[in-house]
Amino acid sequence: MSKEELKAYLELTFPTCKFENSIDFPMLIVEKEHFFAIAKQLKEEPATNFDFLFCQTAVDYTTRFEVVYHLTSTQYRHDLVVKVLLEDRENPVTESVYSLWKAAELYENEIFDLFGIRFLNHPNLRRIMLGADWPGYPLRKDYSDEFILTPQS
Amino acid sequence: MEVPNKLIPVEDAPGEFVINVGPQHPSTHGVLRLRVKLDGEQILDIEPHLGYIHRGIEKMSESLGYKQFIYLTSRMDYLSAHMNNQACSLIIEKGLQIEIPERAKVIRLLMIELQRLASHQLWWGSAGLDMGAVSPFFFAFREREQILEIFEETCGTRLTMNYITPGGVMNDLHPTFVKTVKTLIKQFKENIHEYDKLLTGNIIFQKRTQDVGVLSKELAISLGATGPVGRASGISCDVRKLHPYDGYEKLDFKEIVMTKGDSFTRYLVRIEEMKQSMHIIDQLIDNIPEGDCRVKTKAVIRLPEGEYYQRVETARGELGVYIVSDGNKSPYRIKYRTPNFSNLGALQYIAKGSKIGDLVAIMATLDLIIPDIDR
Numbered sequence: 300m301s302k303e304e305l306k307a308y309l310e311l312t313f314p315t316c317k318f319e320n321s322i323d324f325p326m327l328i329v330e331k332e333h334f335f336a337i338a339k340q341l342k343e344e345p346a347t348n349f350d351f352l353f354c355q356t357a358v359d360y361t362t363r364f365e366v367v368y369h370l371t372s373t374q375y376r377h378d379l380v381v382k383v384l385l386e387d388r389e390n391p392v393t394e395s396v397y398s399l400w401k402a403a404e405l406y407e408n409e410i411f412d413l414f415g416i417r418f419l420n421h422p423n424l425r426r427i428m429l430g431a432d433w434p435g436y437p438l439r440k441d442y443s444d445e446f447i448l449t450p451q452s
Numbered sequence: 453m454e455v456p457n458k459l460i461p462v463e464d465a466p467g468e469f470v471i472n473v474g475p476q477h478p479s480t481h482g483v484l485r486l487r488v489k490l491d492g493e494q495i496l497d498i499e500p501h502l503g504y505i506h507r508g509i510e511k512m513s514e515s516l517g518y519k520q521f522i523y524l525t526s527r528m529d530y531l532s533a534h535m536n537n538q539a540c541s542l543i544i545e546k547g548l549q550i551e552i553p554e555r556a557k558v559i560r561l562l563m564i565e566l567q568r569l570a571s572h573q574l575w576w577g578s579a580g581l582d583m584g585a586v587s588p589f590f591f592a593f594r595e596r597e598q599i600l601e602i603f604e605e606t607c608g609t610r611l612t613m614n615y616i617t618p619g620g621v622m623n624d625l626h627p628t629f630v631k632t633v634k635t636l637i638k639q640f641k642e643n644i645h646e647y648d649k650l651l652t653g654n655i656i657f658q659k660r661t662q663d664v665g666v667l668s669k670e671l672a673i674s675l676g677a678t679g680p681v682g683r684a685s686g687i688s689c690d691v692r693k694l695h696p697y698d699g700y701e702k703l704d705f706k707e708i709v710m711t712k713g714d715s716f717t718r719y720l721v722r723i724e725e726m727k728q729s730m731h732i733i734d735q736l737i738d739n740i741p742e743g744d745c746r747v748k749t750k751a752v753i754r755l756p757e758g759e760y761y762q763r764v765e766t767a768r769g770e771l772g773v774y775i776v777s778d779g780n781k782s783p784y785r786i787k788y789r790t791p792n793f794s795n796l797g798a799l800q801y802i803a804k805g806s807k808i809g810d811l812v813a814i815m816a817t818l819d820l821i822i823p824d825i826d827r
Binding site for chain 2: 322323352358369376400438
């Protein structure tokens, strides 16, 4: 499906979700509660067939976190960005997509390590880079330590 | 001392034990630690532990300008420095809607394909070394050294070039560039059959790699494997074909896709890719357009607010750069989707059940670059 066709299809299929126009990909913004069901549908529905999770990351907007999923289909070659908003900054938690895309195992470990976002039903959630004893989560905007060479302006 | 009068029963002393491969280990080519659970020689499970060379490049980039953080990307996958620089340059050019001169595009493609050759040559030599064949290393370095000299002449450095910048390339080609590249390609075309003699047709090498570490197509898709690893498992994932950039759409070259997915197939894909890279250089080297090699950009770049994503094909797969901009002079968030990070995910699935010696063969053909994983 082309970018416009995909957008029209998604608007019809998920009327409760919000859409935003990004420069590169269509962007779908999903509530935390409905996220896993929508992700599953996007992957398993033959018309969309998003079988390839090529990037998963998070962004800290100081009041909330967003987990960003970049999806593509090896069959149709259309791309989609799915975003989950996590309003609870003190205890950010969302559903793991490991059961849908195995690539998520390492991506989610990295996000947990650097942002402190927990993923439910993840097979082995651990601090993959910094180790269990590192204080704080470096990619959060309020992180600071004595080694930071260039403090945020 | 009391001597036990009978042997310890088997159920109290299972044959499972855990060893650490790395962080310092010759076959990891860097500081990667693998926690390997073994039953005798057989691998039961692998858990990768990263971070031994984690420099926080993404965090650092949040406080650097758009022209500054590009220099850090040469230190991620240091064998694909040109491609990493190019990915950042392309995303900035997309954000600012700059059209770069044709000459700059051709110079970029030439440099990138030379870099791909150099990277695959180093991989070929070290893959042989990992499996006990010492001579290939010297044969590989014979050509690689010449490519690095070409880089040194034009870019000033041999490894972390920082040559491709937003708006084009840093400076024009060295006057002898065309001549030396032609000599190099002619020589490498004559020499590449030695690669087949030394390793491809070597019965020991074949036995070590054939049917070892088989990655099925379904698993490769699920794991997000790209580059030669994905293409050896039958996924068509060459960004140069799927989402052409900098003029790849005008060139004639084949995407190498094979289906078997074992270590030997990954080896063959890279050998064929070297031939395709030479074919691309052949088309470009006599057709470098005249003109400027870059357009001027502002000293302080500010990307318009929004989200940007750019992907390029490095020597190891798809590199994605994801930038969230809030309109300031440094990116609000930058994420590098690196090919090695995703390809590392395959290791625990394909090495499970094989012997510990095969782990080295699998690691060699996955071609992992650790600084690219840790960032």
